[in-house]
Each structure stands twice: as C-alpha cells, then as structure tokens.
Amino acid sequence: MAHGNGQDHRPLGVMHVLRAPLGGLYRHVLDLAREQARRGHAVGLIVDSTTGGESADRTLAALEPSLALGLSRVPMHREPHPTDALVLAHVTRRLAAAAPDVVHGHGSKGGLFARLPGFLPGASRSVRAYTPHGGSLNHRPGTRVHRTYMGVERLLGRRTDVLLFESAFIGSRYRELVGTPRGLARVVHNGIDDHEFEPVVPEADAADFAYVGELRAAKGIDVLLRALDATGRALGRPLTAVLVGSGPDREVLERLAADLGLGERVRFPGPMPARRAFALGRTLVVPSRAESLPYIVLEAAAARVPLISTDVGGIPEIFGRYRDRLIPADDVARLGGAMAAALAASPERRARDAADLAAAVLDGFSIETMVDAVTAAYREALASRDRPAASRPREVALSP
Known part of the structure; x- marks a missing residue:
C-alpha cells in the first residue's frame, strides 16, 4: 500500500470499522466507501452482524463486490460486553491480513475496535482515524458512565493519528470532554449527492407533519407528540403526523400517543427510504435533544x-x-408555535424558505468535497507519521 508524503496520490488501503449498519453513521460510511472504491482505493468493512435487518443485508451485498479488502460481519454489542474480546481478536486478524494504510473507526464502538489493536505488540503501522458521529460525546456529562467513556476516549487518543469531526460542534465537545487531540484534527461535514436535490412533492393525503429517524429518547419525539396535541387543541382542529423509523422507544411513543388521545392521527409505518418518507408529510419536524450533523x-x-x-x-x-x-x-x-406558523404560512412563503435552505446545502455539503477532505487528512496523517517527531505539526486545525 502507499505511504507517501502529502503529495502522494497513489491508491490507499482503507479499512472502515463500525457497529450498527443503520442511521446516519451507516449512510456516511456507505457514501465514503463507495466513492473511495470508485476512485481506485482498496476498501474494506468490518461491521456488526446483528443489526440492520434486510436493508443492511441488501446494501452490503451491493457494496461487497467493490470492496478489495473484503467485508466481514461479527456480532457487536452497543454497550461493553464480554464478547468484545472476540470482536477485538477478529478485527486484529483482519487488519493483520489486509495491512491497510488507514484504519478508520466510526462511532464509539467502531472507534474502540479500530484503535485498540494499536496497543497490541506487533501492531501494524496503519494510520488510525476516528470519526465520533456524536456517540459517547453526546452522553450527559457528570455520570459515572460518562466519566468512564471519556477516560476510554482519552486512552484511545494515544493511538489516534487523525480525528475527523463531522461538525465543528462535535470537535469542540471532544476538546471540552476529552482534551486536545494528540494528532491531526479536521472538521469534515457530511455530504449528499446531486440527485438528492430533486424536490419531493407531498402526497395528496399527506399528514400535517412527519418525523423521520430513530425512535429513541434523544430524538425528542415525545416533545413532538405533546406539541401536536397542544397545537391541535389551540387551533380547534385535529392535526396528523407520521413517525417513520424504528428504535427502542417505539412502544413507549405509541403509548404516549394513545394517552394523549391522538389515536389514528399518528401513524408509525416503520422504516423506509428518506425521500419516500418525506412525501408522507407536509412539514418535517426534527425535535432532537442531541445531534452531530444529521x-x-x-x-x-x-x-x-x-x-x-x-x-x-x-x-x-x-x-x-x-x-x-x-x-x-x-x-x-x-415547537407548537413553529408548527402553527408552518400551517398558516402561504405556499409561496413555504417554497421560498425551502429554496433558500436548499441553496445553502448545495453550496457546502457534497459527497465529493467530503471524500476529498477525508482522503487529504489520511495522506497528511501518513506523511506526518513518517516525519521525525520534531517536524510534525503541533497545531490542531478544527475549522471546516
């Protein structure tokens, strides 16, 4: 594999390590891996085998032929678990066999398994990259669990050559909770593809509001349900919503909707592609309590x-x-006030506001820019590793 300096443009070997093949983290890894492979890099994936369902099976099967370093799936638990030792052994063997230039961990568990082998005797000289995707950095500070996770992050920071934060917010949170990165640090915003700028038109029977994402507490869906109830009562008419996705709190949310008397006015159709889900509502609500760059x-x-x-x-x-x-x-x-304002806005105002935001995203969030920046950071970390310690850059860049 290539180990050149910052001007080296030869293909790299990159192994991505992540846990769950679902959500925004998975979307990020898929986009990154596809484009890296398309550009001629040798790419591999190590991913959990117990989550993602048929959707993950399909997307991974479609991607596998382009993965020169292969695909392997192994059971990974979200929380610490005795079987983590088996996963670590699997990852260590895969890295020894593939000898990638870069091992890129995604999320807390992927970051653990990508970087922990670097402490083992005889570890490869692969550059170790880490993208938190929020992860444990979004846990509430002050608890014993949070302090433990941050201690683990500080330990793993000793084997982290480059940190790739998907938002400046997560970069600043890392510095606040973990400390100043030892290696390079860059903010690389998530990017989307050109075809995603095609407008989505709501269906004729679309609900007033839609939510699309995981059904869990951090997403604030309980606030959305309470606001839907309060706003409907204030306006004197029933409001409707569709909550698209899956997650551990689905039953809790279904009970809350029933307790609020929302009944059939709130639907839970399960997961589906985002653009299909967008057409089910007239206004999308993102009521999150915590996010990185969704x-x-x-x-x-x-x-x-x-x-x-x-x-x-x-x-x-x-x-x-x-x-x-x-x-x-x-x-x-x-939130209720914003929902009432959305219902009252003219079609022209809604279209104008949506067009303004689309233009802002088009200007700054493309897959091509994202992959360019990630690959440049890999090469800089490789070049820095091969230089004498005294000549390595000491300043950490945290600007996009």
Missing part, C-alpha cells in the same frame, strides 16, 4: 421539504445564515 436535515433541505428543527449539535452549521429559524430543544410551546 443527514436527515441535509436530505430534507436538499429535497425542499419545509422543515422545523431544534437548535442542537451541528444543525446550525447546516442552516448557516438561516440559523434564526431554529428553535430550542425540549420546549413544547416553542
């Missing part, structure tokens, strides 16, 4: 879907000069 906001903005979102994580980096449209998290009244 793809669903990029995708909805590109598709010119009217959008209500909370002001959390890296979402302001997507909205840019339109950040004043964002609302606080965990605020039923503010």
Whole structure:
C-alpha cells in the first residue's frame, strides 16, 4: 500500500470499522466507501452482524463486490460486553491480513475496535482515524458512565493519528470532554449527492407533519407528540403526523400517543427510504435533544421539504445564515408555535424558505468535497507519521 508524503496520490488501503449498519453513521460510511472504491482505493468493512435487518443485508451485498479488502460481519454489542474480546481478536486478524494504510473507526464502538489493536505488540503501522458521529460525546456529562467513556476516549487518543469531526460542534465537545487531540484534527461535514436535490412533492393525503429517524429518547419525539396535541387543541382542529423509523422507544411513543388521545392521527409505518418518507408529510419536524450533523436535515433541505428543527449539535452549521429559524430543544410551546406558523404560512412563503435552505446545502455539503477532505487528512496523517517527531505539526486545525 502507499505511504507517501502529502503529495502522494497513489491508491490507499482503507479499512472502515463500525457497529450498527443503520442511521446516519451507516449512510456516511456507505457514501465514503463507495466513492473511495470508485476512485481506485482498496476498501474494506468490518461491521456488526446483528443489526440492520434486510436493508443492511441488501446494501452490503451491493457494496461487497467493490470492496478489495473484503467485508466481514461479527456480532457487536452497543454497550461493553464480554464478547468484545472476540470482536477485538477478529478485527486484529483482519487488519493483520489486509495491512491497510488507514484504519478508520466510526462511532464509539467502531472507534474502540479500530484503535485498540494499536496497543497490541506487533501492531501494524496503519494510520488510525476516528470519526465520533456524536456517540459517547453526546452522553450527559457528570455520570459515572460518562466519566468512564471519556477516560476510554482519552486512552484511545494515544493511538489516534487523525480525528475527523463531522461538525465543528462535535470537535469542540471532544476538546471540552476529552482534551486536545494528540494528532491531526479536521472538521469534515457530511455530504449528499446531486440527485438528492430533486424536490419531493407531498402526497395528496399527506399528514400535517412527519418525523423521520430513530425512535429513541434523544430524538425528542415525545416533545413532538405533546406539541401536536397542544397545537391541535389551540387551533380547534385535529392535526396528523407520521413517525417513520424504528428504535427502542417505539412502544413507549405509541403509548404516549394513545394517552394523549391522538389515536389514528399518528401513524408509525416503520422504516423506509428518506425521500419516500418525506412525501408522507407536509412539514418535517426534527425535535432532537442531541445531534452531530444529521443527514436527515441535509436530505430534507436538499429535497425542499419545509422543515422545523431544534437548535442542537451541528444543525446550525447546516442552516448557516438561516440559523434564526431554529428553535430550542425540549420546549413544547416553542415547537407548537413553529408548527402553527408552518400551517398558516402561504405556499409561496413555504417554497421560498425551502429554496433558500436548499441553496445553502448545495453550496457546502457534497459527497465529493467530503471524500476529498477525508482522503487529504489520511495522506497528511501518513506523511506526518513518517516525519521525525520534531517536524510534525503541533497545531490542531478544527475549522471546516
């Protein structure tokens, strides 16, 4: 494999390690791996075998022929588990056999398995890259569990050559909670493809509001349900919503909808492709309590879907000069007010606001730019590793 300096343009060997093949993290890895392989790099994947269902099976089967370093799936648990030792042994063997230039871990568990082999005797000289995707950095600080996770992150930082933060927010949070990175650090925003800028038109019987994503507490869907109820009562008419996705809190949310008397006005159709889901509602609501740089906001903005979102994580980096449209998290009244305003807005105003945000996303969030930046960071880390320690860059860059 290539180990040249910053001007080296030879193909690289890259092994991506992640846990769950679902959500925005998986979308990021798929886009990155596909484009890296298309550009002639030798790419491999190590991923959990117990999550993702048929959708992951299909996407991985389609990608596998382009993976020169192969695909392997092994059971990985979200939380610490005795079988983690078996996963570590599997990853170590795969890395020894593939000898990649770069091992790129994604998310807390992928980052653990990508970097921990670097402590073992006889470890390869692969550059070790890490993209947190929020992960444990979005846990509530102050708890014993959080302190433990941050201690692990500090330990793994000793075997991290390059940190690739998907938002400046996560970069600053890492510095606050873990410390100053020892190696290179770059902000590389997620990117989307040109075809995703084709507008999505709502179906004739579309619900008033839609949510698309995981059904779990951090996403703030309970706030959306309470706001839907309160706004409907204030306006004197029933409002409808469709909540697209799957997750551990589906039954809790279904019970909450029933307790609020929303009944059949709220549907849970399960997971489906984002653009298909967008057509099921007239306004997308992103009520998250925590995010890094969510793809669903990029995708909805590109598709010119009217959008209500909370002001959390890296979402302001997507909205840019339109950040004043964002609302606080965990605020039923503010969300209800935004929902009422969306219902009252003229079609012309809704179209104009959506077009403004689509233009902002088109200008700054492309897959090509994302892959260019990631690959440049790999090469810089490889070049830095091969230089004498005294000549390596000491400053950490955290600007996009």
